[in-house]
Amino acid sequence: MNTYKIGVIRVLTTEDPELLNLHGRLLEQYYPMFQTVSRCIPDQWEGIHDDATMAAGVPKVVAMARQMYEEGFDAIIVSCAGDPGVAQARAEVPIPVIGGGESTATLARFYGGKVGTLGITADIPEAYPRILGDALIPEAGIGEGVRSALDLMTPAGREATMAAARHQQELGAQVLALSCTGMATIGIAPFIRDELGIPVLDPVLCEGAVTLFELLRRAQQPAPAQN
Template identity: 60%
Template sequence: MKTYKVGVIRVLTTEDETVLNCHGKLLERYYPMFQVTSRCISEQFEGVHDEETERQSIPKVVALAEEIYREGFDAVIVSCAGDPGVEEARKLLPIPVVGAGESVATLSLFFGERPAVLGILDAAPKAYRRLFGDKIVSCEKGQGIQSTLDLMTEEGFAKTVEKGREQKAAGADVIALSCTGMSTIGIAPSLEEALGIPVMDPVLCEGLMTLFALRRAEAAELMKGEIHHAK
């Protein structure tokens, strides 16, 4: 089996190796062909949670993506639903640069036509708004939910399920999770079982889109070679 070196960028500054590597470990579990190295941007100990922190993070993400490319990695994943720096880095680098948000939104539309966004904020990230357009049912969070830590309590999980049920009743046929921390705690399968509709896990989605981008690039090179040989 061919392996791919994948660099994961975390937008939360941390010295805790377990926190830093948790998304990478999930990716390696879901996609055994990935060899993942995780890095985090500097001086953002509360991560990206509003327009100002997103603005601050963009040049840091781009610089880190360039560093990862120079070290010989095959792809870069920005493991954040807001996709900070993804568009900018993609213009500079010849390898795939994939964001969690665009991955969730894209795959949600494969599984449903009336997506709802469920996370820890009241507003949907930009990729969700761009790709969903007027198809979006709602963007919600469970009552009292402020962070992924709240989701880890019995009450927090129950409130999130309750909000998901409201979204389903309003017409949603797929739930797009909008926080990568929800992948960390593995909430998607439990939500899917409780709601009875697809629930899109951000880390699972970003990995699938990265694998597709890598395989697509290989197929394009193979096709070029066959055309050249035919001539």
């Protein structure tokens, strides 16, 4: 089995190695052919959750992606459903750069029906309406009092998120596309699935699936002709 060196960019600054490496460990669990190295961008202690933190974070993601490419990584995952810096990094490096939001929205289309979201912002990340169109429930799913990934890690934040998931189903959601990778950090997807009885897409699982697909797709392309 081929193995791939995957750079995982975390957009929540942390000095906790367990938290830093959590998404990488999940990716290696889901995809045993991945060998991950996780790094967080600097000075984003509340992650990326609004226009100001997005503007500050994008150039940091691009710089880190460029460094990972220079170090010989096979692909880069920006583990954030807002996909900060993904498009810009793709213009900078020739290896796959995969974002959590694009991946989750794309795979949500597989199930058909109405798709609800569940995240940490009152605005749904850009990739979801762009990819899902009319299939997307336009009201963002967000737990009361939840404003950053840190809030998800509290009992109150978790319960508020469960309540928001139930409300998305009341609005007609037949699929839930989680719109914050912090949902993977707290491992909430299977609990929502078991309570609501509908598919719940974990962004970390989705970003890994799209990364593997793109690596395999590129491996099948013919080598450039030699002069």
